[in-house]
Amino acid sequence: MAGSERDQVSGKPHVVVVGGGVAGLAAAFHLRNEPVRVTLLEGSSRVGGKLSVSEVAGVAVDEGAESLYANRRKTTGLIKDAGLGDRIMPAGVTASAIWTRAEIRQQPDRQFMGVPCDMDDLARSGVLSAAGLDRARQDLTLPSFDRDGDVSVAAYVGGRLGQEVVDRLVDPFLAGVFSGRAEDLSFEATLTPLAMASRDHVSLADAAGSLTPRLAEGEKPPPVSVATLEGGFGSLPPVLVREVLAAAPDASIRTGAPVRKLARGAGGWRLTVGPVTDPEYIDADAVVVAVPAGPASSLLAGVPGTASAVSALAEVPYSSVAMVTLAYPRAAFPGGLSGRGYAAYRVPAVEGKAVKEVTFTTVKWPHLAGEVEIVRCSLGRFGEEHLLRRDDADLVALASAELAEATGVTGGPVATRVSRWNDALPQYTVGHLDRVRRIREAVASQPGLAVCGALYDGVGVGVCMATARKAADQVLAWLKKDAAARSVAVGV
DSSP: OOOHHHHHHHHSOOOEOOOOOOHHHHHHHTTSSSSEEEEEEESSSSOOOTOOOOOOOOOOEEEOOOOOOTTTTHHHHHHHHTTTTGGGGEEEEEEEEEEEEEEEEOSSSSSTTEEEEHHHHHHHHSOOOOOHHHHHHGGTTTTOOOOOOBBHHHHHHHHHHHHHIIIIIHHHHHHHHHHHOTTTTHHHHHHHHHHHHGGGGGHHHHHTOOOOOOOOOOOOHHHHHHHHTTOOOGGGGHHHHHHHHOOTTOEEESOOOEEEEEETTEEEEEESOTTTTEEEEEEEEEEEESSSHHHHHHHHHTTTTTTTHHHHHHHHHHEEEEEEEEEEGGGGGGTTTTGGGGGGGEEGGGGGSSEEEEEHHHOOGGOSSSSSSEEEEEEOTTTTEEEEEOOOOHHHHHHHHHHHHOOOOOOOOSEEEEEEEEEEEEBBBHHHHHHHHHHHHHHHHTTEEEEEEEETTTTTHHHHHHHHHHHHHHHHHHHHHHHHHHHHHHHO
């Protein structure tokens, strides 16, 4: 199969990338200058996945993911390689607050992924009740907890610091990142640096403190190095498409091309594309699977030797999200937004609100500031699909009412937008790292096959792009090994 494909088209090995989200596009981008022919197949009508941008009140605002960590080469390298280094825009304010116990309260200055490091600092924040604070202080004197295997975030953090720390600090953080819940999510997979540090510290607060800078009295922690792109992160996918096609004229990027079946043959891979009534068959030497767990499981189900991966993929649930974007006149916010000291606030689920996180976009990204204030309200924790079934008008009314309750904003928004992301985020539930190991081991046993995306090493844009580079390197290494074996065989 693959041999005839090489002969008939370009003489180069053919790599097919299944999935046109940011991971699939990044994989194609990393392959663009290699001696391979690349075909990317996306089942929907557009590439980019959860990267999309559109205007609200004349301002280009991201509908989905909007930022990445700017100080990591593995997250910004692709953007710079695509010629967009001068369009990386740093955040003006990155601090977050918590809307809890009837007030928006600053988070403790010293905390790591919601876990507090300093009990006096925690007390000053006012986030916890007196009883919750007393319980949190017990972490400093409790004996060591044995952790035999993976446990939930709620079980471990709550056991050390109490349920109120989980409910009012850690669970809101996890809802913002994963749209998940602390009682379901894996401590090892979601708070990985803290899980590792906790092996060397009895106190979880001390473990968190080992991961954060020491501060002098009154000193604020350094801002997190977060950035976006001028024009929005949603402007990245078309640039990647352009760069791939410019560097590799024989490359193909197709939308409306769902892959229904993946099969292994004597000479490579065969992909079945399109409707059952009119299938198209594409042969490839190597395949990168860059789709979510459900579609990936369906594809691997037809590949002998991947049963463990198929079962592991079937165990990964997903959470859906709605992003309600609101534009207000600047004067609508009493005292303005810029002087509040935070660019976002999170809302604990125990508060009973629909909105889980609010971002003051024009505060976070000063280059967007103008005649209006742009606010993004995120709705949808795992298990709240009933909420997201409401129509757009209901979601706008709900988000604007809760925003007014929290901030005192007066009047209604002058422009709105509702963006829905179904099955947007994989849930790293207890045992997730073992599932990922099973998937990767099974895939590694298949010649010329690799996987990438939000399911594996993290849900952020930068991490997804890093998994794409790993997948591209894996298939290139296999192709090189295969070419060497062919040469030896021919020589013999």
